[in-house]
Amino acid sequence: MIRNYKRIVVKIGTSTLTYPNGSLNFRRIEALVRTLCDFKNAGYEVALVSSGAVSAGYARLGLTEYPDTLEKKQACAAVGQSQLMKIYENFFGNYGQTVAQILMTKDVVDDSHRLELVKNTFNALMSMGCVPIVNENDSVSCDGIRFGGNDTLSAYVGIACDADFIINMSDIDGLYNKDPRKFDDAVLIDRVEEINDEIRAYAGGAGSKRGTGGMSTKIEAAKIATENGIPMLIINGENPYKLYDILDGKHIGTYFAAKKN
Ligand code: GLU
Numbered sequence: 001m002i003r004n005y006k007r008i009v010v011k012i013g014t015s016t017l018t019y020p021n022g023s024l025n026f027r028r029i030e031a032l033v034r035t036l037c038d039f040k041n042a043g044y045e046v047a048l049v050s051s052g053a054v055s056a057g058y059a060r061l062g063l064t065e066y067p068d069t070l071e072k073k074q075a076c077a078a079v080g081q082s083q084l085m086k087i088y089e090n091f092f093g094n095y096g097q098t099v100a101q102i103l104m105t106k107d108v109v110d111d112s113h114r115l116e117l118v119k120n121t122f123n124a125l126m127s128m129g130c131v132p133i134v135n136e137n138d139s140v141s142c143d144g145i146r147f148g149g150n151d152t153l154s155a156y157v158g159i160a161c162d163a164d165f166i167i168n169m170s171d172i173d174g175l176y177n178k179d180p181r182k183f184d185d186a187v188l189i190d191r192v193e194e195i196n197d198e199i200r201a202y203a204g205g206a207g208s209k210r211g212t213g214g215m216s217t218k219i220e221a222a223k224i225a226t227e228n229g230i231p232m233l234i235i236n237g238e239n240p241y242k243l244y245d246i247l248d249g250k251h252i253g254t255y256f257a258a259k260k261n
Helices: 026-041 053-060 070-094 106-110 112-127 150-160 197-202 215-227 240-247
Strands: 007-012 045-050 099-104 131-136 165-170 232-236 254-256
Touching: 007 026, 007 150, 026 045, 026 070, 026 240, 045 070, 045 112, 045 150, 053 070, 070 099, 070 131, 099 106, 099 112, 099 150, 106 112, 106 150, 112 131, 112 150, 131 150, 150 165, 150 215, 165 215, 165 240, 197 215, 215 232, 215 254, 232 240
Parallel strands: 007 045, 007 165, 045 131, 099 131, 165 232
Antiparallel strands: 232 254
């Protein structure tokens, strides 16, 4: 299926990018970057939605406790975001690719004029061969302009860059019919045609933290993406080289089919 796609958004979460102590997991980031650069070489256009700013900032600042107030989180994000970009700039640069940082807030996509402008920016960057690296603008975000997580952000980035496909790299293999850490007989769902109450129940219900990947926010992100005509795949991001399986036409993870309009 991927052969029909040209423009791909890849989303990777904090728990996949960082160690439990908050520091960046260079081995994983380098494997991810190398694979994405290979996708570029194979002719795909790639945008990366990367979390990890708060965590990297917390580690860099040497804090002993994870930030518990908004201002501390925002401060950590400011420190960590530049750390992240430095690493991405180096790793992508090693493989001859140019990165571009885009920090978004929700009010941008809620306003049709501003959305149009950001669409043009993504288009210009990707047409010039750059890899946009996107995060929420955590340091200035507040209620009302917050996406509330990078799963949601990735769906909007898919819309903003007119993507053909979104790959959400989680810390779980995909959507199961029940919690695989509690039930040995949990079955991975290969393909979802429609996001309904049954699918939501698999994810553990609204607001549930079930699954370290926070599956319910992924389902809601998949709903936004698929309703806008963009299919989404949830895979395990533990081994970024698994992205090659997708390139080789193998089925992994859970595929959410796009709605046909
Ligand atoms: N934007 C946050 C960060 O970079 C992460 C949000 C999320 O994990 O969904 O730390």
